[in-house]
Amino acid sequence: xxxxxxxxxxxxxxxxxxxxxxxxxxxxxxxxxxxxxxxxxxxxxxxxxxxxxxxxxxxxxxxxxxxxxxxxxxxxxxxxxxxxxxxxxxxxxxxxxxxxxxxxxxxxxxxxxxxxxxxxxxxxxxxxxxxxxxxxxxxxxxxxxxxxxxxxxxxxxxxxxxxxxxxxxxxxxxxxxxxxxxxxxxxxxxxxxxxxxxxxxxxxxxxxxxxxxxxxxxxxxxxxxxxxxxxxxxxxxxxxxxxxxxxxxxxxxxxxxxxxxxxxxxxxxxxxxxxxxxxxxxxxxxxxxxxxxxxxxx
Amino acid sequence: xxxxxxxxxxxxxxxxxxxxxxxxxxxxxxxxxxxxxxxxxxxxxxxxxxxxxxxxxxxxxxxxxxxxxxxxxxxxxxxxxxxxxxxxxxxxxxxxxxxxxxxxxxxxxxxxxxxxxxxxxxxxxxxxxxxxxxxxxxxxxxxxxxxxxxxxxxxxxxxxxxxxxxxxxxxxxxxxxxxxxxxxxxxxxxxxxxxxxxxxxxxxxxxxxxxxxxxxxxxxxxxxxxxxxxxxxxxxxxxxxxxxxxxxxxxxxxxxxxxxxxxxxxxxxxxxxxxxxxxxxxxxxxxxxxxxxxxxxxxxxxxxxxxxxxxxxxxxxxxxxxxxxxxxxxxxxxxxxxxxxxxxxxxxxxxxxxxxxxxxxxxxxxxxxxxxxxxxxxxxxxxxxxxxxxxxxxxxxxxxxxxxxxxxxxxxxxxxxxxxxxxxxxxxxxxxxxxxxxxxxxxxxxxxxxxxxxxxxxxxxxxxxxxxxxxxxxxxxxxxxxxxxxxxxxxxxxxxx
Numbered sequence: 001x002x003x004x005x006x007x008x009x010x011x012x013x014x015x016x017x018x019x020x021x022x023x024x025x026x027x028x029x030x031x032x033x034x035x036x037x038x039x040x041x042x043x044x045x046x047x048x049x050x051x052x053x054x055x056x057x058x059x060x061x062x063x064x065x066x067x068x069x070x071x072x073x074x075x076x077x078x079x080x081x082x083x084x085x086x087x088x089x090x091x092x093x094x095x096x097x098x099x100x101x102x103x104x105x106x107x108x109x110x111x112x113x114x115x116x117x118x119x120x121x122x123x124x125x126x127x128x129x130x131x132x133x134x135x136x137x138x139x140x141x142x143x144x145x146x147x148x149x150x151x152x153x154x155x156x157x158x159x160x161x162x163x164x165x166x167x168x169x170x171x172x173x174x175x176x177x178x179x180x181x182x183x184x185x186x187x188x189x190x191x192x193x194x195x196x197x198x199x200x201x202x203x204x205x206x207x208x209x210x211x212x213x214x215x216x217x218x219x220x221x222x223x224x225x226x227x228x229x230x231x232x233x234x235x236x237x238x239x240x241x242x243x244x245x246x247x248x249x250x251x252x253x254x255x256x257x258x259x260x261x262x263x264x265x266x267x268x269x270x271x272x273x274x275x276x277x278x279x280x281x282x283x284x285x286x287x288x289x290x291x292x293x294x295x296x297x298x
Numbered sequence: 299x300x301x302x303x304x305x306x307x308x309x310x311x312x313x314x315x316x317x318x319x320x321x322x323x324x325x326x327x328x329x330x331x332x333x334x335x336x337x338x339x340x341x342x343x344x345x346x347x348x349x350x351x352x353x354x355x356x357x358x359x360x361x362x363x364x365x366x367x368x369x370x371x372x373x374x375x376x377x378x379x380x381x382x383x384x385x386x387x388x389x390x391x392x393x394x395x396x397x398x399x400x401x402x403x404x405x406x407x408x409x410x411x412x413x414x415x416x417x418x419x420x421x422x423x424x425x426x427x428x429x430x431x432x433x434x435x436x437x438x439x440x441x442x443x444x445x446x447x448x449x450x451x452x453x454x455x456x457x458x459x460x461x462x463x464x465x466x467x468x469x470x471x472x473x474x475x476x477x478x479x480x481x482x483x484x485x486x487x488x489x490x491x492x493x494x495x496x497x498x499x500x501x502x503x504x505x506x507x508x509x510x511x512x513x514x515x516x517x518x519x520x521x522x523x524x525x526x527x528x529x530x531x532x533x534x535x536x537x538x539x540x541x542x543x544x545x546x547x548x549x550x551x552x553x554x555x556x557x558x559x560x561x562x563x564x565x566x567x568x569x570x571x572x573x574x575x576x577x578x579x580x581x582x583x584x585x586x587x588x589x590x591x592x593x594x595x596x597x598x599x600x601x602x603x604x605x606x607x608x609x610x611x612x613x614x615x616x617x618x619x620x621x622x623x624x625x626x627x628x629x630x631x632x633x634x635x636x637x638x639x640x641x642x643x644x645x646x647x648x649x650x651x652x653x654x655x656x657x658x659x660x661x662x663x664x665x666x667x668x669x670x671x672x673x674x675x676x677x678x679x680x681x682x683x684x685x686x687x688x689x690x691x692x693x694x695x696x697x698x699x700x701x702x703x704x705x706x707x708x709x710x711x712x713x714x715x716x717x718x719x720x721x722x723x724x725x726x727x728x729x730x731x732x733x734x735x736x737x738x739x740x741x742x743x744x745x746x747x748x749x750x751x752x753x754x755x756x757x758x759x760x761x762x763x764x765x766x767x768x769x770x771x772x773x774x775x776x777x778x779x780x781x782x783x784x785x786x787x788x789x790x791x792x793x794x795x
Binding site for chain 2: 105106109112113128138141142143144145147148149150151152155157159160161162163172176177180182183234235236237238244245249250
C-alpha cells in the first residue's frame with residue numbers, strides 16, 4: 001500500500017475518476033484509530049465520522065493506485081479506427097484475457113497475428129514479453145524461428161520463450177508471469193481451451209499490473225469463456241509490392257465475440273517495419289470476398 | 299571369506315575373524331586354505347560394489363562434517379577420513395561424536411574401528427592398530443600414541459616394511475627416535491614422508507567426496523519425517539539460518555544443495571540453481587517446493603529422513619537493499635524477473651525457459667541458438683547501452699535479407715512437388731497428404747552448404763510459396779539438376795505468417 005501525503009486528495013475536492021477495471025483491491029487492514037492524515041478530514045479528527053474518512057481515504061488511494069502500473073498503457077492500440085469502433089475502448093484492453101482461435105491450417109497465421117499484437121505491446125511497456133507454448137500446440141509446424149520473429153517486427157532481445165509439457169503447466173506459467181508483474185506482455189499457445197475457472201484466474205492475475213494477455217487456442221473447442229474478446233484468424237493472400245513479390249502479411253480477422261462490443265470481420269495487413277496494422281477492406285460491408293484467381297507462378 | 303582370481307589360482311582377499319583364528323591369512327591360495335580348513339564359505343570379491351558402498355557411506359557421513367574423504371588404494375580402500383574440525387562441538391564433543399557414529403554404523407551391520415587424532419596419518423594408525431580404549435589422541439600427543447604401534451600402521455609399502463624389519467625396527471617409536479639422514483639415503487622418500495605426515499610435520503591433503511560448501515546449515519530431527527511438506531518446513535528453517543550468514547558476508551546464493559539423510563543410510567540430494575544471487579528464504583523455499591512437486595514420487599523417504607542439511611555451493615556478492623515502502627512483491631524489475639525465471643525453471647525444467655540468440659551462420663537451421671535467460675539482458679531497448687545488446691540486435695536485423703519462416707520444422711519434411719525442370723518454381727505440391735496449388739512463388743534463394751560440409755549436404759534453392767488459401771510455406775529443393783548425380787528432392791522447411 002503506497003501512502004503519500006497529497007494535500008489535494010481531500011474528500012470532495014475533485015470528482016473521483018471512473019473506476020477502471022484494473023484498480024487494485026485495497027487491503028482490509030486499515031488501522032482503527034483515526035489517522036492524522038493531512039487533507040482527509042480536519043486535523044485532530046472528530047468532525048468527519050470514521051466511515052466517511054475511510055471512504056475518502058479509499059477514494060484517494062484508488063486515485064493514486066490508478067497511476068501505479070507503470071507506463072499507463074491501458075489498451076493495445078490497433079491503429080485502425082474502423083476496427084476499434086467495434087471494441088469498447090481504443091484498442092484491446094490490457095489486464096484481461098483475449099483469445100485468438102484458428103483452424104489447424106491457419107495456426108501459423110494466427111500465431112503471426114498474436115506476435116504482431118505482442119510487438120505493439122512491447123513498444124509501449126518496459127520488460128520482456130513472455131511467450132508460453134505447450135509443446136504440441138505449435139509442434140505441427142515447428143519451433144518459433146528467431147529470424148522469422150525478427151522479420152515480423154518482434155524485438156528478440158526482449159522475448160522469453162517458455163516451453164510447457166501440457167496445458168496445465170502452460171496456464172500455471174502464464175499465471176506466474178502475470179503475477180510477477182515483470183512481463184510487458186504475456187502470450188500463450190495451447191492445445192485446448194481454458195475453462196471458465198482458468199480464464200477467471202488469468203484475468204485476476206493480469207488485473208493488478210494491467211499486463212496485456214493473449215492466448216492462442218484451436219478453433220471450435222471453447223464453450224463458455226472468461227475472455228474479454230474472441231478473435232478468429234484465417235490466412236489471406238499476402239500484399240504484393242509493385243514487383244509482385246510478397247510485401248506484408250495479411251490476415252482475415254473475425255471478431256467473434258466482444259464484451260461490450262460488436263462483432264465484425266476485416267482483412268488486416270501488418271506492416272512490420274512501421275509496427276502498424278492497416279485495414280485492407282472491411283469484409284462485412286461487402287459480399288464475401290472473392291479470392292483472386294489462380295495466378296501463374298513466377 | 300571373499301576370493302578373487304590371482305596368481306596361481308583364486309586367492310583370499312578378505313576373511314572374517316573365525317577364518318583368521320583358524321590360521322588363514324589374506325593372500326593365501328584358496329586351494330591351500332581348503333586343505334587346512336574343511337568347511338569354508340567362499341564368495342567372489344566385488345571391488346566395484348565395495349567402492350560404491352563406500353561412497354554411499356561417505357555421502358551419509360556428510361551429516362557429521364562436510365569434508366569426508368574415502369581412503370585410496372594405499373590406505374586400504376575400506377575406510378573414510380572425516381575432518382571434524384569445528385564440527386565436534388555440535389554433537390557434544392569428540393567422544394560423543396565417536397559414540398554416536400559407532401552406534402549408527404553398528405546399526406547398519408558394519409564393524410567399525412574409529413579413532414580421532416590431529417593428523418590423518420595418526421588417526422589411520424590408531425584406528426588400525428591402536429587399542430580401542432584410547433582411540434582419541436589428545437592434541438599434540440601423536441608421538442606418544444604412535445610410539446608403541448607397529449610399522450604397518452604407517453601405510454608403508456611392503457618392500458619398505460620388509461627392509462625395516464630386517465634392520466630390526468618394529469615400532470614407530472624406534473623409527474622416530476633415530477636420526478633421519480641414514481633413512482633418507484637408504485629408503486624411498488615415502489618412509490620419511492609417512493612418518494612426517496603422521497606426526498604433523500608434513501601436510502597430507504584430503505580429497506573430499508563432495509566439494510565442501512561455502513555455507514551450510516544442518517538440523518537433525520527427533521522423529522524421522524516422511525512427507526514433502528515437512529521437508530519443506532525444515533528446509534525453510536535452515537534457509538533462515540543461512541540467510542543470516544549470507545547477510546553478514548553480503549553474499550547471495552547461486553547454487554544450493556539440499557541433502558536429506560535417510561534412516562537407513564541413504565542420502566538424497568536436490569540441487570537448486572538461481573538466475574540471480576538471492577538470500578531470500580521465502581523465494582528459495584518456494585523454488586524448493588516446486589522442485590519437490592516436480593519430483594513427485596521420486597522423493598523416496600522409505601523409513602523417513604532423520605536429518606537435513608542445506609549447503610550453499612556457489613555464492614556471489616549481493617549488496618544489501620533498503621526495503622522501499624509501498625512495493626509489494628519482489629521489488630525492482632530485474633529481481634522480479636529473476637524470481638520469475640527461477641520459478642519457471644524449477645517447475646518446468648531447466649531447459650524450458652530460453653531466449654533466442656543469433657549465430658553467425660547462413661545455414662537457416664544453424665542461424666539461431668537457444669540460450670539460457672539472464673535477467674539483466676531483458677532491459678528495455680531505450681535503456682540498453684552499447685556492447686553485446688546492440689550487436690545482437692544488429693545481428694538480428696541484418697541476419698537475413700530474404701524472408702524467413704515464422705515457424706521452422708526441426709527436420710525438413712519431404713514433399714512431392716510439380717515444378718518446371720531444371721529450376722522452375724513449384725506449381726503444386728503435396729505435403730502431409732494435402733495437395734496445395736501454388737498461387738504465387740517467390741525465389742529462389744540459393745543457400746549452399748559450408749565448403750567443409752559440401753560432400754554430405756546439397757545446395758538448396760528456397761522458395762516462399764503461397765497457396766490459393768493464402769497460406770505461405772517455405773520450400774526448398776535440395777540438389778541441382780545436371781550437377782548432382784541423384785535427382786533433386788523437395789522439402790518443406792517451415793511456414794510463414
